[in-house]
Amino acid sequence: MLTEDGKHLYVSYDEYHGLIEKLALKIYQSGWEFDTILCLARGGLRPGDILSRIFDRPLAIMSTSSYRAEAGTVQGHLDIARYITTPQGEIAGRVLLVDDLADSGQTLAAVVERLKTNYQPITELRSAVIWTKGVSRFTPDYSVEFLPTNPWIHQPFEVYDSMGPEKLLEKWRV
Numbered sequence: 001m002l003t004e005d006g007k008h009l010y011v012s013y014d015e016y017h018g019l020i021e022k023l024a025l026k027i028y029q030s031g032w033e034f035d036t037i038l039c040l041a042r043g044g045l046r047p048g049d050i051l052s053r054i055f056d057r058p059l060a061i062m063s064t065s066s067y068r069a070e071a072g073t074v075q076g077h078l079d080i081a082r083y084i085t086t087p088q089g090e091i092a093g094r095v096l097l098v099d100d101l102a103d104s105g106q107t108l109a110a111v112v113e114r115l116k117t118n119y120q121p122i123t124e125l126r127s128a129v130i131w132t133k134g135v136s137r138f139t140p141d142y143s144v145e146f147l148p149t150n151p152w153i154h155q156p157f158e159v160y161d162s163m164g165p166e167k168l169l170e171k172w173r174v
Contacts, residue, residue, distance in 0.1 A: 006149030041098035092121035105138030
Protein backbone atom coordinates (compact mmCIF):
# COMPACT_ATOMS: atom_id res chain seq x y z
CA MET A 1 0.00 0.00 0.00
CA LEU A 2 1.47 3.35 -1.10
CA THR A 3 0.85 6.21 1.33
CA GLU A 4 -0.94 9.29 0.04
CA ASP A 5 2.23 11.37 0.07
CA GLY A 6 3.99 8.72 -2.05
CA LYS A 7 6.87 8.52 0.45
CA HIS A 8 6.23 5.04 1.88
CA LEU A 9 5.22 1.72 0.34
CA TYR A 10 4.05 -0.96 2.78
CA VAL A 11 4.18 -4.51 1.44
CA SER A 12 2.58 -7.56 3.06
CA TYR A 13 3.99 -11.08 2.75
CA ASP A 14 1.22 -12.03 0.31
CA GLU A 15 1.92 -8.97 -1.86
CA TYR A 16 5.66 -9.64 -1.70
CA HIS A 17 5.31 -13.23 -2.86
CA GLY A 18 2.82 -12.21 -5.56
CA LEU A 19 5.33 -9.68 -6.92
CA ILE A 20 8.05 -12.35 -7.07
CA GLU A 21 5.65 -14.60 -8.99
CA LYS A 22 4.95 -11.74 -11.43
CA LEU A 23 8.69 -11.27 -11.84
CA ALA A 24 9.03 -14.99 -12.65
CA LEU A 25 6.32 -14.66 -15.29
CA LYS A 26 8.05 -11.67 -16.92
CA ILE A 27 11.29 -13.63 -17.14
CA TYR A 28 9.52 -16.74 -18.45
CA GLN A 29 7.48 -14.83 -21.03
CA SER A 30 10.66 -13.16 -22.34
CA GLY A 31 11.79 -16.57 -23.58
CA TRP A 32 15.30 -16.07 -22.20
CA GLU A 33 16.83 -19.17 -20.70
CA PHE A 34 19.59 -19.02 -18.13
CA ASP A 35 21.86 -21.47 -16.36
CA THR A 36 22.20 -19.96 -12.89
CA ILE A 37 20.55 -17.41 -10.64
CA LEU A 38 22.94 -15.12 -8.78
CA CYS A 39 21.20 -13.33 -5.95
CA LEU A 40 22.57 -10.38 -4.03
CA ALA A 41 22.37 -10.96 -0.31
CA ARG A 42 20.54 -9.80 1.61
CA GLY A 43 17.73 -8.22 -0.43
CA GLY A 44 17.90 -10.68 -3.32
CA LEU A 45 17.95 -13.82 -1.18
CA ARG A 46 14.20 -14.32 -0.92
CA PRO A 47 13.40 -13.51 -4.57
CA GLY A 48 16.44 -15.53 -5.70
CA ASP A 49 15.36 -18.56 -3.66
CA ILE A 50 11.82 -18.50 -5.03
CA LEU A 51 12.98 -17.99 -8.63
CA SER A 52 15.49 -20.82 -8.19
CA ARG A 53 12.65 -23.11 -7.15
CA ILE A 54 10.28 -21.99 -9.93
CA PHE A 55 12.86 -22.30 -12.71
CA ASP A 56 14.69 -25.27 -11.15
CA ARG A 57 18.07 -23.56 -11.53
CA PRO A 58 21.00 -23.47 -9.10
CA LEU A 59 21.21 -20.49 -6.76
CA ALA A 60 24.51 -18.68 -6.35
CA ILE A 61 24.98 -15.95 -3.74
CA MET A 62 27.04 -12.77 -3.69
CA SER A 63 26.95 -10.73 -0.52
CA THR A 64 26.64 -6.95 -0.75
CA SER A 65 25.93 -4.36 1.89
CA SER A 66 25.25 -0.65 1.93
CA TYR A 67 22.18 -0.20 4.16
CA ARG A 68 23.45 -0.76 7.69
CA ALA A 69 22.83 2.35 9.79
CA GLU A 70 19.60 3.02 11.68
CA ALA A 71 18.10 -0.47 11.36
CA GLY A 72 18.96 -0.67 7.69
CA THR A 73 17.42 2.64 6.60
CA VAL A 74 20.50 4.70 5.77
CA GLN A 75 22.71 3.92 2.77
CA GLY A 76 26.42 4.02 3.41
CA HIS A 77 29.59 2.68 1.80
CA LEU A 78 29.00 -0.18 -0.64
CA ASP A 79 30.76 -3.45 0.16
CA ILE A 80 30.78 -6.28 -2.40
CA ALA A 81 32.02 -9.75 -1.51
CA ARG A 82 35.15 -10.92 -3.27
CA TYR A 83 33.75 -14.43 -3.83
CA ILE A 84 30.51 -15.95 -5.07
CA THR A 85 29.07 -18.98 -3.31
CA THR A 86 27.80 -21.45 -5.89
CA PRO A 87 27.04 -25.18 -5.81
CA GLN A 88 28.74 -25.71 -9.18
CA GLY A 89 32.30 -24.57 -8.62
CA GLU A 90 32.62 -21.41 -10.70
CA ILE A 91 29.72 -19.32 -11.96
CA ALA A 92 29.50 -19.52 -15.74
CA GLY A 93 27.19 -19.33 -18.75
CA ARG A 94 23.98 -17.32 -18.78
CA VAL A 95 23.37 -15.74 -15.39
CA LEU A 96 20.27 -14.04 -14.01
CA LEU A 97 21.30 -11.46 -11.40
CA VAL A 98 18.53 -10.96 -8.82
CA ASP A 99 17.99 -8.29 -6.17
CA ASP A 100 14.90 -6.92 -4.50
CA LEU A 101 15.11 -3.41 -5.93
CA ALA A 102 17.02 -0.90 -7.99
CA ASP A 103 17.08 1.97 -5.50
CA SER A 104 19.89 4.34 -6.43
CA GLY A 105 21.19 1.68 -8.82
CA GLN A 106 24.66 1.94 -7.29
CA THR A 107 24.82 -1.68 -6.09
CA LEU A 108 23.53 -3.27 -9.29
CA ALA A 109 25.75 -1.13 -11.51
CA ALA A 110 28.84 -1.96 -9.43
CA VAL A 111 28.07 -5.68 -9.32
CA VAL A 112 27.42 -5.86 -13.07
CA GLU A 113 30.72 -4.08 -13.71
CA ARG A 114 32.57 -6.48 -11.38
CA LEU A 115 30.98 -9.53 -12.98
CA LYS A 116 31.83 -8.37 -16.51
CA THR A 117 35.40 -7.55 -15.48
CA ASN A 118 36.26 -10.48 -13.21
CA TYR A 119 34.09 -13.40 -14.33
CA GLN A 120 34.86 -14.17 -17.97
CA PRO A 121 33.05 -17.57 -17.85
CA ILE A 122 29.76 -15.60 -17.68
CA THR A 123 28.60 -15.47 -21.30
CA GLU A 124 25.40 -13.48 -20.78
CA LEU A 125 24.12 -11.49 -17.82
CA ARG A 126 20.64 -10.12 -17.24
CA SER A 127 19.17 -8.53 -14.12
CA ALA A 128 15.82 -8.85 -12.37
CA VAL A 129 14.28 -6.89 -9.49
CA ILE A 130 10.86 -6.46 -7.96
CA TRP A 131 10.96 -2.65 -7.80
CA THR A 132 12.78 0.05 -9.76
CA LYS A 133 12.77 3.55 -8.30
CA GLY A 134 12.62 6.64 -10.48
CA VAL A 135 16.01 7.83 -9.17
CA SER A 136 17.80 4.62 -10.11
CA ARG A 137 20.74 5.07 -12.44
CA PHE A 138 20.50 1.37 -13.34
CA THR A 139 17.75 -0.10 -15.51
CA PRO A 140 17.20 -3.81 -14.84
CA ASP A 141 16.24 -6.14 -17.67
CA TYR A 142 13.22 -7.35 -15.70
CA SER A 143 11.24 -5.38 -13.11
CA VAL A 144 7.69 -5.64 -11.82
CA GLU A 145 6.93 -2.18 -10.45
CA PHE A 146 8.33 1.23 -11.37
CA LEU A 147 8.13 3.71 -8.47
CA PRO A 148 8.47 7.27 -9.81
CA THR A 149 8.00 8.86 -6.35
CA ASN A 150 10.93 6.86 -4.89
CA PRO A 151 9.14 5.73 -1.71
CA TRP A 152 10.84 3.93 1.13
CA ILE A 153 9.73 0.31 0.76
CA HIS A 154 8.68 -1.36 4.00
CA GLN A 155 9.14 -5.05 3.28
CA PRO A 156 7.31 -7.51 5.54
CA PHE A 157 10.42 -9.04 7.12
CA GLU A 158 12.02 -5.71 8.10
CA VAL A 159 10.50 -6.07 11.55
CA TYR A 160 13.53 -8.27 12.28
CA ASP A 161 15.98 -5.41 11.61
CA SER A 162 15.18 -3.95 15.01
CA MET A 163 14.28 -7.17 16.84
CA GLY A 164 17.17 -8.62 18.77
CA PRO A 165 17.03 -11.90 20.64
CA GLU A 166 15.82 -10.13 23.80
CA LYS A 167 12.73 -8.73 22.06
CA LEU A 168 12.08 -12.09 20.48
CA LEU A 169 12.26 -13.74 23.87
CA GLU A 170 9.76 -11.19 25.22
CA LYS A 171 7.42 -11.88 22.31
CA TRP A 172 7.41 -15.64 22.93
CA ARG A 173 7.55 -15.63 26.72
CA VAL A 174 4.42 -17.23 28.10
